[in-house]
Amino acid sequence: MPDGLFDAVLARGAVAGAVSDRAWLQAMLDVEAALARAEAAAGLVPAEDAEAIAAACDAARFDLAALGADAAASGNPVVPLVRALGEAVGAPAARHVHRGATSQDVLDSAAMLVARRALGPLLDDLRGASAAAAALAERHRDTPMAGRTLMQQALPITFGLEAANWLTGLDEGAARLEDVRDRRLAVQLGGAAGTLASLGDRGVDVMGHMARALGLAEPVLPWHTIRTRPAELAGALGEAAGVVAKAARDVTLMAQTEVAEVAEAASGGSSTMPHKRNPVAAISAAACAAQAPGLVATLLAAMAHEHERAAGSWHAEWRPLTELLRSTGSAAAWLRTCLEGLEVDAERMRANLGITDGLLLAERVSTELAGELGRMQAHEAVQRAAQAAASTEGGFAAALAGQPEIRDRIPEERLAELLDPAGYLGSADVFIDRALAAHDAREASA
Amino acid sequence: MPDGLFDAVLARGAVAGAVSDRAWLQAMLDVEAALARAEAAAGLVPAEDAEAIAAACDAARFDLAALGADAAASGNPVVPLVRALGEAVGAPAARHVHRGATSQDVLDSAAMLVARRALGPLLDDLRGASAAAAALAERHRDTPMAGRTLMQQALPITFGLEAANWLTGLDEGAARLEDVRDRRLAVQLGGAAGTLASLGDRGVDVMGHMARALGLAEPVLPWHTIRTRPAELAGALGEAAGVVAKAARDVTLMAQTEVAEVAEAASGGSSTMPHKRNPVAAISAAACAAQAPGLVATLLAAMAHEHERAAGSWHAEWRPLTELLRSTGSAAAWLRTCLEGLEVDAERMRANLGITDGLLLAERVSTELAGELGRMQAHEAVQRAAQAAASTEGGFAAALAGQPEIRDRIPEERLAELLDPAGYLGSADVFIDRALAAHDAREASA
């Protein structure tokens, strides 16, 4: 669907179609249809007129570019749309088109519809990424790798735990988006100044019918100038983008030539540089996710609407909201691709874990020894061994055995045990179980 | 408590103390105390040692500036704090200080405590502002004023409805913050690489005890690199700040010399310019709230933590999180001051509503007439009257009566009725009721 020069990277997945101008147009028409029917239900409009209006509300019948061009005079595309819809409907129903509503009612309600529809593919892709992460967590629960802090090897972990971390983040991000979708996307109907004056005493009634018809929440009162709903949506999208960015960052780091622990299935390769396996999906996910913070800030900064309709802050929301849905959705789609096809080199993980020759376990030896020797002396003995390791035949293990305080207290086979990364994983396995259980519970209740 | 040059404006209310460096220090110590006790409960540390540690965890016993200075070497203040705490505790309990934890465990858990404690006064002030808005909504439900769209008078509303808008926004912002506080602020405990390796098989047990002791949620797994929690907190604070900004903007607009519908009780006046009543509280609220979008963006952009501890993105969170709590809290405190003392000039509201001489009701007359005359002809007749109004003795009312199509169809007293703003308020009253009911329900369940 997207056909721009950069869309293959920045507008990936079904989300792009769901936030297109055509999707916006259909959403506006859906709002006009729901309004007419709600007014019929409230006794304000003859049912057959409402149905005539609803029947005309098909985006394929309208010239999008012409509507866009005509929007210049009034400052928004609803004014020309209402005119065109009236013409499409014809007398006598035309006089009931857009009755009692203002442009912002249509655009705000349409924004909520667009958001809900875009959240479909977006959440699908997030869930796809979650499922892939869950599979990795399960499959690699016993695959040891170096845990790295401040980008330095620190202690052993398992790749399963790393994937469980991603899983939990993705699930939390998705849960927050679902919560916003289910509870906070609401119909907007207020009329010219938020009183629904021209609907007399039927305003609230119409609003309720309309909300139900559109599958949107019914607000306490019109939210045309109270922008908590777009703000919560923005915050949830920003959170989801951040979670994607974390996993993508890890993949690009693990895919480095010198680390080579993972590779993408469809890595962007080079025929003459077969060693080069660019993690294109992770890189693109990172690029898309990087759009979010600034767009969230724009939407939050636009919350100070003036009086009953903002002098600019409302118009300022359209583009960043659309773009935030698109870029976050693209980021999720890329991450899904990345994780679904992730090739994991468990052997290389183990090899990398070995490059410090057991020094990652020094702390463990030290702890064991402390019970025997006192913390300070234990620490010093291990430190001497660590410093001697580089120049000792047999490395750290031999150097440890070379320290009398250690040799006398820890038998050789116990020392070997202590230096086995697989034995120093603490709660890694339990954490994986918990992450998978939480994931399964989410899936079961979905 | 705040004593900086700009703190009177930018760090108003109890929130400032709750996010001070001293508050952070106490929170870190509370985490160390809870850790020791949790390890005692898990059988890893003698109970008396845990109590000895907990007894020493009083910020008043530590030299904050010295700890801060010593933080340079390690890059965070926990390393010197653990050392100082060990010294304060003394043998034999000292060896159990900070057992199995890493610096990030202490700082992340402390951040959650600081957030929860800061949300106390922050929510108090938000609720205070809500209560004031509710009182205004109730008191002014029948006070008509001009509804303004794009900063132009559009249709009549009531000031009560305006206040009900603020009320709903403030309540929604507070509800979101409470939700984050109650469900998403969680203890962090992962040890050096997120496995809790040095706690053997007791890691999850300790984490659970600790969460309960601190009144924080227990996470599925350590969240040291999955930053959904700070992100949700940031998003909720940004939303609350935006709601405050909206109300503050309205107050500054309504307080303009030429509008003069409201004034602040403690307006910053000028002895020689008694006409000048600067809405200092609303202005300061706006200034504080304006900090939020950029700070939220900084926190979202910092979500891409590398591996098991970020190379910068974690450290990058400390200042914006603190500042976001402080500035949003200050914004809420200022708005509370503003709304609690807001002086409303209902007479001036009515006068302003009259300056267009009934033209605000033109649409209403047109609608009434349409039933008689057809939409198009009705519209044209009213338009002629509107254009003639300026040069007609008796203004718009007389000009309407001067149009034969109108005079013949709408009796003079009905015309007068149609031009009465109080009769064209639609669902304003119902909306106020709904906002107040929602507010009462919130309060009742609090």
Added chain:
Amino acid sequence: MPDGLFDAVLARGAVAGAVSDRAWLQAMLDVEAALARAEAAAGLVPAEDAEAIAAACDAARFDLAALGADAAASGNPVVPLVRALGEAVGAPAARHVHRGATSQDVLDSAAMLVARRALGPLLDDLRGASAAAAALAERHRDTPMAGRTLMQQALPITFGLEAANWLTGLDEGAARLEDVRDRRLAVQLGGAAGTLASLGDRGVDVMGHMARALGLAEPVLPWHTIRTRPAELAGALGEAAGVVAKAARDVTLMAQTEVAEVAEAASGGSSTMPHKRNPVAAISAAACAAQAPGLVATLLAAMAHEHERAAGSWHAEWRPLTELLRSTGSAAAWLRTCLEGLEVDAERMRANLGITDGLLLAERVSTELAGELGRMQAHEAVQRAAQAAASTEGGFAAALAGQPEIRDRIPEERLAELLDPAGYLGSADVFIDRALAAHDAREASA
């Protein structure tokens, strides 16, 4: 040119075409053409092959949507473009297409071309707005109005001074953009890793030829990972947007129904609400300008490119750079429309200046009196008069004359003089002269 639903508002003016995907495509082709010719000049490519390549570099010959679709595999649109260009050129010249360059060279150089071309209409519109502001400053240098601080009337100014403020801001914003355009938009050519290895010892030579051919600066070295140039462009655009936002904000405030000092020529009106003159241009300018801060933040946050090509941060620049040019250009175009047609109601300005009945001049009376009476006593006497003004027949003037200390020291006609706003304008006129002189100097040197 723009044909989206929201483009009439958010993509106004010629800037939209200048940043379209087609404009990007042509810019990429211009880079390929310049590269081929530069390599011919450097003796690396036969001149006739270079000309054959250049001849094929016409965007009209390429299928933009197909190129965009093919970009998915490689992660950027240059790879399919080079392939398509090679096919268009045919043997034997095809083998010299894109020689020695990498995709980023083409996209970065194209971005600079797009920026320079978009700055054409953008600066035209900024200059148009400046010219309009200059005309207002000159025409209204003697039109007194209320100066407002914190949105309260404070002291008299002239509308000419207000316009001179806008003028200076617009001129400074334009000057900064011109500086970036003239000195900082540079060609990028580095090859696969920034060494231009495959060009042997001719790399710098080719880079120089290419820069001159494209009218871009020649950098010290390739800037593929040193993003000071996009950052400076972003900062300058953000500044220009902010200046537009300031003027737009003032117009919306002055156009309020209750203030009514200005109106836009093509105000968005309502046939039945002739009093309503929505300042659509100012509102749209504000909405467009509001996009800038978040987009600038995105571009700045993307500066930390990894090694010799970023894993995401480079791709993250394309959309916000394009959007920042478009929205800032649209903002400028809207402000130009707004100011060129601005209708100024000098009478209403004077009337508004009078609504505080001379109290705006209280400070002036006080200053005059202080010389006679001492500062404190003078202040108190004027304050008494100010407080009595509301209830005094004849208002503040009479109330002043009613104070013996004042009456005895300031003759009545001098009092009248002191209360004339036109006499208390300080350096307003000189400031206008300075602003106009600076503007004329800019224009003369352009």
Added chain:
Amino acid sequence: MPDGLFDAVLARGAVAGAVSDRAWLQAMLDVEAALARAEAAAGLVPAEDAEAIAAACDAARFDLAALGADAAASGNPVVPLVRALGEAVGAPAARHVHRGATSQDVLDSAAMLVARRALGPLLDDLRGASAAAAALAERHRDTPMAGRTLMQQALPITFGLEAANWLTGLDEGAARLEDVRDRRLAVQLGGAAGTLASLGDRGVDVMGHMARALGLAEPVLPWHTIRTRPAELAGALGEAAGVVAKAARDVTLMAQTEVAEVAEAASGGSSTMPHKRNPVAAISAAACAAQAPGLVATLLAAMAHEHERAAGSWHAEWRPLTELLRSTGSAAAWLRTCLEGLEVDAERMRANLGITDGLLLAERVSTELAGELGRMQAHEAVQRAAQAAASTEGGFAAALAGQPEIRDRIPEERLAELLDPAGYLGSADVFIDRALAAHDAREASA
């Protein structure tokens, strides 16, 4: 000087003292002193009174906390400062304190002084980092390393070229900051509404004297609501922070355990994990630099000041401007520490360059062969060799020699030459020369 819990990390270097509240207070007092003397020079104030005022303008004489507390009533700290200064000066000079100025004049001018003073240490540290980068570029101009694109090894570069990239970025960032410092930091003096009304016809004269006394530029007219100056400062700081972030990112990547090409002199080590050399300075630099984008956005978003003094947007600048100077200065200080002590492991760089066994040079062989064999056939032959390399005794070199088309056309010793990274560095050396020459020229003109 900084004594907060996080200041060791986030407020490093002399910049912290330069933006402290005390520094702000002294800057305000310097403005008051310069104002008094400028008014003396303009004949408005007796010279001895001006000197009495100037003599009292010493921050050590004032109670900062008390001034801060008193700022609540008026909304800014200038009001209590003027009162306290008057008391400190005593009669008769006291009556000339702050004459004709408004609070914003003092705060805006002080902000410019604070900025200029903070830019001193900030630029010192940036220059220190540049000097260190220049030394690395010179020392390592012949140290080959792997150039990495998308975090994958791509082609050989030298570490000297990498350092030259940093150097050029740092120099450009510094140059931009110097330009803003020298041309754009201007005095602000406008009086209550920007007309300098109470200075009669001497306003411009006083402004000029004041500018010269403070070493600030003289603006065309007061810039109290035209915020191009803070905006340009913000943009330049954001750019400098981004440049620092790039170099810091590279250092953290090169310092990874698996890469190990660089280490910091004072790496945060661990006594029991001697392999772990945390690049604390680079990490802290990254954390500080990450503050910039959001703060720049806040300052840009605050540009839409209302009328003659903003209702919030002015107050909203104080904190982010201070924080942006502090965090960017801290980032520069950390990077200087990082680069000045950077330990470079040239042997490891060469070893890493070898891990793909010459495949990085495949493209070069292919190019050489193309002349003999035609592009397509050459490409295929090399590709076959590349694929065979892993399973060929003797690796890629032997595999190449194993292909008849290659063996027959490229002699063995030429093949060895082609596979030597040092021979495929293109313009790397020239680029280093250019970067160093540009750096020297900057230094010479400083």
